[in-house]
Amino acid sequence: MKKDSNGVCLCPLEGIITTISKKWAMQVISALGHHNRLRFNDLMSILDGVSPKSLTDLLKELQKKGLIRREAFPEVPPKVEYFLTDDGKQLCEAIIPLIKWAEKQDDLRQEICNPTCKSTSYSSK
Amino acid sequence: MKKDSNGVCLCPLEGIITTISKKWAMQVISALGHHNRLRFNDLMSILDGVSPKSLTDLLKELQKKGLIRREAFPEVPPKVEYFLTDDGKQLCEAIIPLIKWAEKQDDLRQEICNPTCKSTSYSSK
DNA sequence: CTGTATCCCCAGAGATACTG
């Protein structure tokens, strides 16, 4: 759909936005960025309230997009680990300006998303 | 939900993602960034296929979030113009890294979103 | 021209129970 004022085509956004706007998607990305490797039930508890179906659906989506990878260990009981791909890590970097912008907006409106999130901001800022 | 590996809280993203992931949202932002000021029917034709209801819903949402502004002229027939706020313009800037990242992903997969979009890349900035 | 007012539809997300 043409370019925007910066000479940037927005088309590529379609794909990633449909992905990252999925519920829990950014939390998964974030959690994996934070913990490096996590198992299914780890994610289940970090993403408090998510159902197994929703989580598996999401994990498959994220794998398909090449953001995370799955590693299964042939053990009993089963053990599966998920972790970010390099692309996933780069995505984390790419959204930082967006977060900064959003954070600034929130500040202006004195809206606090969540108590656990207070006092959190850019290491620098 | 804590911070990610970069020490960044993802909470602020929630709000903006729910906004920009709305259908046509980025197209509206982009169109306004490109054309500066647009009228309702201009947007209707640029966003080919959108219904008036969907468009008005979206425009209200974007106004509420402070991304665009509406100016009505007391004329007959009515005339209304929409344009980006400074925040809206800053949002355009903030998503550039994300677009660049997404564009790179698309290139790797040889996926072309749309013919009109080919040969488009970062002219300068 | 710029929108409301209705009605409809279905994909995404959740709840729950069950399996290899």
Added chain:
DNA sequence: CAGTATCTCTGGGGATACAG
């Protein structure tokens, strides 16, 4: 432990007609 298998439900989005 790590998922399926079903079922349900909601609301975002679309179509269409109409109004100021």
